[in-house]
Amino acid sequence: MREAVAQNLGTPLETLSRLAEDEDGWVREAVAQNPSTPLEILAKFAESGDSEARKYVARNPSTSPEILIKLSRDEVGYVRQFVAKNPNTPLETLARLAKDES
Secondary structure, three states: OOOHHHHHOOHHHHHHHHOOOOOOOHHHHHHOOOOOOHHHHHHHHHHHOOOOHHHHHHHHOOOOOOHHHHOOOOHHHHHHHHHHHHHOOOOOHHHOOOOHHH
């Protein structure tokens, strides 16, 4: 149930903040993909050791260009792939990713 709450666009920010710290990885990943999640939480997930959470941040249409630039250098190829698909990714970053062999 917590995962469904984390996915809901109308979930209050205080609740999303609490769910971002949940013990269940599925719940945290649902928070990472929610377009209503505040940028400071997305930035924290972008720094995490959880590549799935980083992938969902890269997919999130609300992720800032600054976070996407950072994720464009991620060691995990599928994270970079989702950065390349995100419409907020800066053109210079897309040009660099177009040369990525993975």
